[in-house]
Amino acid sequence: MMKKLFFILYPFALLSLTIFSYFFIDSNLTYLKDFYSGFAYKHRYSATFFYLLILLIFFTLYILLLKLISKKKIDFKDLRYLIFITIALLLFSYPAMLSFDIFNYISTSKVLFFYYENPYIIMPIEFAGDPLLSFTHASNKIALYGPSWILISAIPYFTGFGNFIVTLFSFKLFVSMFYLGTVFLIWKISKNLVYVSFFAFNPLVIIETLLSGHNDIVMMFFSLFSFYLLMKKKIIIPAFIFFIFSIFIKYSVIFLFPIFIYIILKTIRKQPIDWKNIFYFSFLLMAGAFILSPIREEIYPWYAIWFLPFISIVFQKRTLVYISVALSFGLLLRYVPFMLFGTHFGVTPFLKISVTLTPVFFVLIYVFLRDKLWLKIFSR
């Protein structure tokens, strides 16, 4: 019964999110002017209400799915189908609903592959009259990403054949493939459907990767792939190349470098490796990178993708799992203040911090009380 309900509600939720994303089309995005309604900007309260409702539905379905899988009511085949429809339906969503980063990816690759200029020196804004400038938010900045990302972004850029809409969706498809790859690697490493689902259906992962098309998943795929090569195949050089490649996508995986060197040393010495601990420490280091990110700018919700693949593999650490889910929810709530007030100033920064930490705080209280109660019962 619950399974049936899930299989009806989940595609419906995905479809709702896809349709809802089009309410956020920028008025300057002339390529999609036929879909422009201005709803999210004219009816801020309603848009925020619908966003919160969608979040609640997604998190409820997520927990329900994890329960169904742990009770073995959903098998491998079902999961494959669910992953497929998640990708397929969100592929057609409007990617700049919550973040404009996908436009930055396109404009950066255009600087290199269309104008043949170095994106680390020449900013997109230098190309006066380029139609991308009217809606790209970071056009006054040189390339923000590593050279590995800029190089591989040639694939979605050229498969767009110079058409903006095709390019936009080919970037989304490209990122989706890395999502699929990461999910596959988690499966290959853990061989556990719950662990895979914990990552694959986390609403934050889905929204930030399949809807917004953030490239953090590409970085995590390559670093996880390098770990996988060392774990299963024991091949050092390709693993090292892929790891370095992942560092030069977005730099933050450099935090994993000590662990990576440790694995290589252990592999060379043919000593046994405690992979559970490796993934646990990888989680801690990437969580550290996440916590330190405000030093550079601010904590963005999609930065959670840096540590979520690792916590999925060490799913036994239940407290951390609960905190990760709560943080995923809190991070997605960070969009609410801006959605509601339309400004990044005033009370917005304070609210962003508050909504991020509140769910985590509640989880910590729950964990504390649970442990205390458990101890009380146990001591009796």
Place this chain on the structure above:
Amino acid sequence: MAQKKFKMIRYFWIPLLTLSLFKIFTNVSFAQSNYVLPYPPPMPGSFLYKIRLLSEQIQQYWYFGNFGQFSYNLKQSDKYLVQAKTLFEYEQYLLGEEALKKSDMYFKNSPKYLGKAKEENKNIDRLQKILKEAASKHIEVLNEIKTHVPEEITWSPEKSQPVKIFLRNKLTEAIYIRQSCL
């Protein structure tokens, strides 16, 4: 009472008046262009100069593309102009003249790359404006140098004939190169 009041006013007005006059007279600026030249780079003879030359060679490839090459050449021209100015100030005329020659060469290259960018249908209005500002700043500096360098110098290398270098002519030539971009 009135005297006390006058004293109070004096304490307020005199510093204010002094500050205002200071502000008025020190605000006089002789700069004609808002274009900002870089700090003097490492000079010939220092170890850092060799590193600088190597980095310039590498940067030549890093600044690919016509906009990139424009930026590279203009940046180089700025740097060598500042180098020439510093060396002339220290009466190192020969080295100064060499730096000026390099600055001229790089400056001549800059509009070439703008032309190529235009052929690629890139909008060059902004960069053309920058080039003009740079040219006028360069002319300002070159005119300033002209006032304190000798008309000509004679350089006597160890194993060859002495050579006369017409410094002011070289500076006039450099000004002509820049004027063509105005």
